[in-house]
Amino acid sequence: MDTTEYNNCVNLYADGVYRFVFKNLRDADGSKDIVQEAFARLWERHKDIDNAKAKSYIFTAAYHLIIDHSRKMHERPLMDGFDTVQTAFRQYTDIKEVLDAAVAKLPPDQRSVIMLRDYEGYSYDEIAEITGLSLSQVKVYIFRGRTFLRRQLESQGIYSANMEEAV
Amino acid sequence: MITTDNYEEYFLDYCEGNLDEAKRREVHCFLNAHPEYRAELEDFLGSPVLDEDTDIAVPANLADSLRHTSDYDEPDVPYFDRLAVLNLEHVATPAEQLAYSRMKYESEECDRVAKLYSKTILPAEQIECPDKRRMMVFPIWRRLAPYAAAAAVVGLMVWFSIGNKATVSILPPATPSVAVDNSRPASDGAQASRLPRQGEDGVQAARLPHQEEDEISRQNNVADTKTTVPNKSEDIIDEEVWCDDMVEVPVEIVEVVVADEPSALQDTTSLPIVADEPSAPQVEILPFDDLNDDYDDNNTKDKKHRHRKKFWFACGKALKYVARRFVPNVYFDMDRNADGKITRVAMYAENKVYTVERKEKPQNGAEL
Numbered sequence: 001m002d003t004t005e006y007n008n009c010v011n012l013y014a015d016g017v018y019r020f021v022f023k024n025l026r027d028a029d030g031s032k033d034i035v036q037e038a039f040a041r042l043w044e045r046h047k048d049i050d051n052a053k054a055k056s057y058i059f060t061a062a063y064h065l066i067i068d069h070s071r072k073m074h075e076r077p078l079m080d081g082f083d084t085v086q087t088a089f090r091q092y093t094d095i096k097e098v099l100d101a102a103v104a105k106l107p108p109d110q111r112s113v114i115m116l117r118d119y120e121g122y123s124y125d126e127i128a129e130i131t132g133l134s135l136s137q138v139k140v141y142i143f144r145g146r147t148f149l150r151r152q153l154e155s156q157g158i159y160s161a162n163m164e165e166a167v
Numbered sequence: 168m169i170t171t172d173n174y175e176e177y178f179l180d181y182c183e184g185n186l187d188e189a190k191r192r193e194v195h196c197f198l199n200a201h202p203e204y205r206a207e208l209e210d211f212l213g214s215p216v217l218d219e220d221t222d223i224a225v226p227a228n229l230a231d232s233l234r235h236t237s238d239y240d241e242p243d244v245p246y247f248d249r250l251a252v253l254n255l256e257h258v259a260t261p262a263e264q265l266a267y268s269r270m271k272y273e274s275e276e277c278d279r280v281a282k283l284y285s286k287t288i289l290p291a292e293q294i295e296c297p298d299k300r301r302m303m304v305f306p307i308w309r310r311l312a313p314y315a316a317a318a319a320v321v322g323l324m325v326w327f328s329i330g331n332k333a334t335v336s337i338l339p340p341a342t343p344s345v346a347v348d349n350s351r352p353a354s355d356g357a358q359a360s361r362l363p364r365q366g367e368d369g370v371q372a373a374r375l376p377h378q379e380e381d382e383i384s385r386q387n388n389v390a391d392t393k394t395t396v397p398n399k400s401e402d403i404i405d406e407e408v409w410c411d412d413m414v415e416v417p418v419e420i421v422e423v424v425v426a427d428e429p430s431a432l433q434d435t436t437s438l439p440i441v442a443d444e445p446s447a448p449q450v451e452i453l454p455f456d457d458l459n460d461d462y463d464d465n466n467t468k469d470k471k472h473r474h475r476k477k478f479w480f481a482c483g484k485a486l487k488y489v490a491r492r493f494v495p496n497v498y499f500d501m502d503r504n505a506d507g508k509i510t511r512v513a514m515y516a517e518n519k520v521y522t523v524e525r526k527e528k529p530q531n532g533a534e535l
Contacts (some may be wrong), residue, residue: 007303019298032297039302095286103289117256118289124258143252149287150248151281158283 001046006047009054010039017062020115022065051147052120059120060130061102070108080164088120102152110145112140169197171204178208184262247277251284438449 001009021073022031040063042054049057103111112131116122122130128138168188169177174197180186181194198205250267251261259267270277 003304003306007305010299011304014296015294019294028297035296036298036302043304096290099286099289105237115289117231119291138394142256142388143249146252146255146284146287147248150283153283153286158286 001051003046003050005051005054006043009042009058010052013055013058015133016120019119020059020112021062021066023103023115024108024111024117025069027125027155030069034062034065036103037065056126056130059116059122063131064163066112069110095145095153098153098156098158102156104151106148110141110148113141113148114145116141142160151161169193171201173203174204181208181260182212184265247280248284251281254281255284255288382406 014035018031018035021034022028025034027033038058041061042049044056045057066116092165103114106114107132113127113133116127116130122143124138127133128135131138177186177190177194179192179195186194194208198208247267247270250259250263250270253263254267267281271281492498
């Protein structure tokens with residue numbers, strides 16, 4: 001990968017990587033730092049990395065940086081605690097808000113695989129390669145994540161009867 | 168009866184959904200007895216054997232064995248949830264797609280769950296990465312280009328500033344380049360300093376040849392000066408850049424002769440002014456155009472008033488220019504008497520000539 005290809009990668013993937021990181025961390029400054037670090041790592045190894053693999057490499061680096069950052073921040077998985085205190089009294093008017101809140105409560109692994117799947121359209125194999133999980137783990141995480149999101153939507157009163165209105 | 172010899176036929180029928188409930192149960196029993204064939208059936212299916220078959224009265228031990236073969240296995244999740252996720256992820260087999268559609272059609276609850284699952288797909292959201300350009304890599308000349316441009320601008324500003332000072336210091340010398348009539352005494356009083364009106368006594372009715380040359384020279388000089396004197400900023404003006412052809416405002420009586428244009432000098436009115444008169448520096452500067460239409464030239468009073476206003480205008484403007492000591496595109500010319508005192512100053516500005524003549528204070532004051 002030469003300099004031009006690297007700059008093209010920045011142009012093409014920086015937004016996607018930033019969205020992926022930002023949606024995971026909910027921290028603009030931290031997300032910016034991680035994206036810059038991911039691209040810095042890409043640049044350090046740009047001579048060894050094929051252009052076709054660049055996107056996967058960036059997301060892999062970003063994913064690992066997210067994990068490291070989460071560990072530093074002592075982030076706890078929220079899968080078990082449904083944050084009932086807050087959700088019980090808060091009524092969302094927009095389904096996107098409900099979904100955002102639900103995604104924020106997902107465990108990091110499930111959140112990451114679902115984002116890679118939905119935002120970037122990666123296949124299970126590619127997600128497994130990026131996250132270092134097995135294919136079965138990816139499938140299980142996606143299934144659990146979807147189920148969790150469905151339950152969260154349901155708990156916030158997003159029923160089929162008024163779903164169209166909510167949307 | 169399914170055996171190790173004919174199991175492939177059963178597997179194919181199983182995949183195509185041609186087996187009835189009893190036959191499917193036989194397949195499951197066979198798999199329980201021969202788990203080594205499970206991989207083969209999964210290859211036929213293209214996906215792991217799901218525990219949908221446990222719903223159709225599969226023996227408990229077989230159901231448990233099948234339940235844990237699925238990647239989507241979740242003991243607490245209903246069967247339809249698995250079908251919904253598989254369909255949502257577009258990884259469902261035809262049989263699963265059919266079962267999903269059938270259940271969704273037959274059950275309102277399944278339909279509601281299916282709609283909820285469809286909402287779990289994260290919507291496309293455009294979030295722009297800030298400082299994207301900072302992550303790019305540019306050649307060194309491109310990275311330094313902004314700094315080079317800034318340095319060039321600063322350099323130009325410094326050069327321009329220094330260049331202006333140098334220009335000021337090489338302004339034309341005090342020697343008047345315009346021919347002036349130095350023979351006229353400086354202390355002749357108002358009558359003497361007044362320029363003769365055209366046709367007044369026949370002297371100036373026709374211009375003398377050398378006067379025409381002088382006029383041309385004066386106009387050329389004005390033009391030349393405008394091109395050589397650069398714009399100035401007041402901040403760079405100090406005593407060191409004082410030029411010999413600039414004058415101070417004398418605190419004594421001066422006389423201002425004003426003309427709309429150099430060629431009309433003879434058609435002007437000269438009026439005295441006391442420079443330290445309080446109202447003099449505060450003269451309102453009005454454009455000439457504003458003065459031309461409001462007065463009747465046939466009315467002597469109006470004409471006098473008009474000339475007075477013109478005079479005040481010129482005087483105020485002259486004083487302003489002189490007080491500022493230096494203005495763009497202005498050139499001063501002057502006469503001195505034998506004592507070296509400035510007796511007359513001509514100022515060329517904005518295509519007009521303003522002449523200020525020093526006079527001795529008249530005994531009875533100035534008549535306006």
